[in-house]
Amino acid sequence: MKHDFSHLPDIFARHQQRPEALIMILQDIQKEYRYLPCEALQETAKALNVPLSKVFSVATFYNAFSLNPKGKNVVRICVGTACHIRGAALIRDQIENALSIKAGQTTPDMEFSIEVVACVGACAMAPVVIVNEQYHGSVKPSNAKRLVKGGK
Amino acid sequence: MAITSSKQLMEMHKECKTNFEKYPKKVIVCCGTGCIANGARKIVEAFQAALAERKIKDFTIEAVKETGCHGFCEQGPLVVIEPHGTFYTHVKPKDVASIVDKSIAGTEVIEPLLYTNPVTGDKVERYQDVSFFTHQHRIALRNLGKIAAHDIRDYIAVGGYQGLAKVLTSMTPDRIIDLIAESGLRGRGGGGFPAGKKWRTCRNVESDVRYVICNGDEGDPGAFMDRSIMEGDPHSVLEGMMIAAFAVGAKNGYIYVREEYPLAVIHLQKAIEDCEKHGLLGDNILGTDFSFRIRINRGAGAFVCGESSALMRSVAGEVGEPRAKYIHSVVKGLYDKPTVLNNVETYANVPIIVMNGAEWFKSIGVKNNSGTKVFSLVGKVRNTGLIEVAMGTTLREIIYDIGGGMLDGRPFKAVQTGGPSGGCLPASQLDLPVDFDSLTAVGSMMGSGGMIVMDDKTCMVDVARYFLNFLVSESCGKCVPCREGLYQLHELTVKVCNGEATEADLEKMEKLSDIVITASLCGLGKSGPNPLMSTIKYFRDEYLTHIREKRCPAAVCKKLITYTVIEEKCTGCMACITACAYNAITGERKKPHYISQEKCEKCGACVAVCKPDAILVE
Numbered sequence: 001m002k003h004d005f006s007h008l009p010d011i012f013a014r015h016q017q018r019p020e021a022l023i024m025i026l027q028d029i030q031k032e033y034r035y036l037p038c039e040a041l042q043e044t045a046k047a048l049n050v051p052l053s054k055v056f057s058v059a060t061f062y063n064a065f066s067l068n069p070k071g072k073n074v075v076r077i078c079v080g081t082a083c084h085i086r087g088a089a090l091i092r093d094q095i096e097n098a099l100s101i102k103a104g105q106t107t108p109d110m111e112f113s114i115e116v117v118a119c120v121g122a123c124a125m126a127p128v129v130i131v132n133e134q135y136h137g138s139v140k141p142s143n144a145k146r147l148v149k150g151g152k
Numbered sequence: 153m154a155i156t157s158s159k160q161l162m163e164m165h166k167e168c169k170t171n172f173e174k175y176p177k178k179v180i181v182c183c184g185t186g187c188i189a190n191g192a193r194k195i196v197e198a199f200q201a202a203l204a205e206r207k208i209k210d211f212t213i214e215a216v217k218e219t220g221c222h223g224f225c226e227q228g229p230l231v232v233i234e235p236h237g238t239f240y241t242h243v244k245p246k247d248v249a250s251i252v253d254k255s256i257a258g259t260e261v262i263e264p265l266l267y268t269n270p271v272t273g274d275k276v277e278r279y280q281d282v283s284f285f286t287h288q289h290r291i292a293l294r295n296l297g298k299i300a301a302h303d304i305r306d307y308i309a310v311g312g313y314q315g316l317a318k319v320l321t322s323m324t325p326d327r328i329i330d331l332i333a334e335s336g337l338r339g340r341g342g343g344g345f346p347a348g349k350k351w352r353t354c355r356n357v358e359s360d361v362r363y364v365i366c367n368g369d370e371g372d373p374g375a376f377m378d379r380s381i382m383e384g385d386p387h388s389v390l391e392g393m394m395i396a397a398f399a400v401g402a403k404n405g406y407i408y409v410r411e412e413y414p415l416a417v418i419h420l421q422k423a424i425e426d427c428e429k430h431g432l433l434g435d436n437i438l439g440t441d442f443s444f445r446i447r448i449n450r451g452a453g454a455f456v457c458g459e460s461s462a463l464m465r466s467v468a469g470e471v472g473e474p475r476a477k478y479i480h481s482v483v484k485g486l487y488d489k490p491t492v493l494n495n496v497e498t499y500a501n502v503p504i505i506v507m508n509g510a511e512w513f514k515s516i517g518v519k520n521n522s523g524t525k526v527f528s529l530v531g532k533v534r535n536t537g538l539i540e541v542a543m544g545t546t547l548r549e550i551i552y553d554i555g556g557g558m559l560d561g562r563p564f565k566a567v568q569t570g571g572p573s574g575g576c577l578p579a580s581q582l583d584l585p586v587d588f589d590s591l592t593a594v595g596s597m598m599g600s601g602g603m604i605v606m607d608d609k610t611c612m613v614d615v616a617r618y619f620l621n622f623l624v625s626e627s628c629g630k631c632v633p634c635r636e637g638l639y640q641l642h643e644l645t646v647k648v649c650n651g652e653a654t655e656a657d658l659e660k661m662e663k664l665s666d667i668v669i670t671a672s673l674c675g676l677g678k679s680g681p682n683p684l685m686s687t688i689k690y691f692r693d694e695y696l697t698h699i700r701e702k703r704c705p706a707a708v709c710k711k712l713i714t715y716t717v718i719e720e721k722c723t724g725c726m727a728c729i730t731a732c733a734y735n736a737i738t739g740e741r742k743k744p745h746y747i748s749q750e751k752c753e754k755c756g757a758c759v760a761v762c763k764p765d766a767i768l769v770e
């Protein structure tokens with residue numbers, strides 16, 4: 001995949017190229033490209049003057065980072081305890097079926113990615129599914145599909 | 153305008169207070185994550201539109217406050233009309249015009265929007281009379297749902313930063329630490345370590361640099377207390393941190409916030425900028441020698457970073473692996489310097505303790521457990537949400553008085569406290585007072601305050617499996633007992649859930665749990681087997697039913713249950729046939745349908761659409 005990496009110097013400058021800002025820099029890069037492209041990691045290592053292995057170790061340790069491109073729409077299924085006992089697993093089945101991919105994967109047309117998160121802190125409305133930034137509470141197995149099929 | 157003395161702060165307080173109380177009526181629109189998800193922003197917009205259209209005496213859009221979470225998210229969006237306290241639930245944008253006409257311009261109450269008591273079925277008119285709120289004692293949540301979360305002027309109006317002014321002008325650092333120690337404030341993040349003791353140790357270490365960190369990495373699934381405080385009352389957290397910084401002698405502070413909490417980051421960032429603008433953060437705060445700065449670090453989705461030493465490594469931009477704590481992080485913490493780390497709720501308690509005194513705080517709660525605790529009461533209760541009660545309140549009071557009892561009238565089975573480090577307590581423990589020591593004594597723990605209520609449709613083996621699965625993926629992998637031990641425990645619970653385990657496996661689980669608890673490096677592993685141990689302890693029969701009878705009494709474990717059609721009840725509507733993604737259901741209109749056991753994936757889609765309740769799961 002080809003990317004325009006001209007934003008990277010701005011991102012490094014925003015954090016004064018401080019090595020301790022590595023996580024924040026990777027967060028900004030991921031926000032820009034929706035994942036961490038290999039070239040961006042190499043540039044980060046150079047700009048912060050740290051070994052690429054260190055950048056890679058941080059990028060792979062934290063769940064929020066992805067080394068694979070994500071879909072245009074990210075569907076996040078909360079599987080926190082409250083959601084779990086109110087049937088999050090069934091919701092997950094329905095959404096995985098609807099998109100014919102498993103959690104952690106992206107549809108071949110790059111439209112949708114499914115992620116599971118271990119609690120988004122909206123437990124009172126469990127079970128919760130977040131499509132892009134939109135929170136959906138009290139999701140039922142019968143209407144879960146609509147969240148990903150009905151337009152966005 | 154910068155505030156350069158405590159006198160100026162008091163003047164600003166007066167001015168803000170006058171402004172805050174300017175309008176005889178105020179409209180509170182809850183804008184916590186929960187209510188926003190339910191459409192609270194649209195309600196605010198509807199108020200703007202309605203008030204642009206018609207003028208009302210002594211009322212403008214300024215009197216519509218976007219506040220933090222009321223805690224009653226399930227009923228959202230919530231609108232409260234002060235000072236009467238008229239409490240409207242599930243408000244829709246189309247309701248706003250009539251609220252303006254009837255309840256703001258007039259004094260009429262709109263009956264259909266009122267909250268219905270789920271037990272009695274009565275409508276409740278006022279906020280303060282809703283049973284969910286009447287049994288609470290709000291200290292850490294004192295400003296939530298009262299002040300506009302993003303407005304420093306509102307915080308100052310209700311007495312904000314006066315605690316800071318008090319310590320800077322009239323107290324020595326030692327005196328502050330004594331006060332916090334006397335108050336008996338214990339860390340609200342889970343461990344319950346005395347905050348005063350922590351601060352004193354930090355202060356007494358020889359060092360040129362010290363740090364103050366706020367742990368907002370609320371990782372326990374099923375808990376959202378800290379999120380609500382950071383979103384709804386960020387200044388109380390900042391003020392608490394400033395007081396701690398002055399007491400221990402720190403110049404820099406960090407707030408580590410979970411990446412799943414975007415709104416909390418926005419509000420904290422705004423609060424920090426406002427403080428900088430007003431001279432409450434930066435150099436020479438309130439004209440004294442005290443200088444302090446706060447920076448926000450967003451987490452990147454690693455549960456283990458809630459552990460102090462891992463969090464500190466993460467703040468430094470490293471991989472969040474904990475270290476063995478022969479030397480505590482309060483002595484050698486961030487960048488190897490003495491560091492005070494407390495959680496959000498702990499800091500939120502500090503300013504009010506400074507203002508009201510140690511004796512006041514001690515008068516709330518029980519011996520050795522002063523004050524209150526915030527819980528997120530969720531799961532199968534009628535009223536779910538965020539609550540704050542005095543320490544020592546019993547589980548029964550919380551679940552039945554505040555929570556309104558069990559959802560759908562199903563029987564109570566267990567309550568899970570303490571997240572993945574805690575345990576499940578059965579009905580026989582319902583009269584247990586909730587405090588740090590009582591919970592630990594029965595094999596659970598306070599944790600950060602998640603309280604998940606379970607009914608007879610919850611399988612306790614599945615709950616243990618759920619937590620172990622969570623911990624296996626969140627274990628950082630540094631030490632073997634946690635990495636491998638939890639993995640094996642998880643495999644064993646899967647065996648039980650699949651009906652493939654033997655009674656010897658149960659013993660193996662108990663033995664292995666002991667090893668993991670004893671030999672793991674950090675709290676994640678040391679407490680990881682708690683959910684398993686507590687369920688084996690209190691629900692051993694349920695394990696044995698899975699093992700001996702190959703049956704899941706709660707009808708949860710997929711390998712042990714079947715879906716069948718109850719022919720007498722089936723109306724032949726074909727809804728389930730359409731709903732089934734696996735083509736497992738066949739049948740004709742108006743004739744009983746049939747579920748193929750070979751094809752059925754037990755996803756539950758058919759049960760969800762079956763109106764006559766004709767599908768039996770057992």
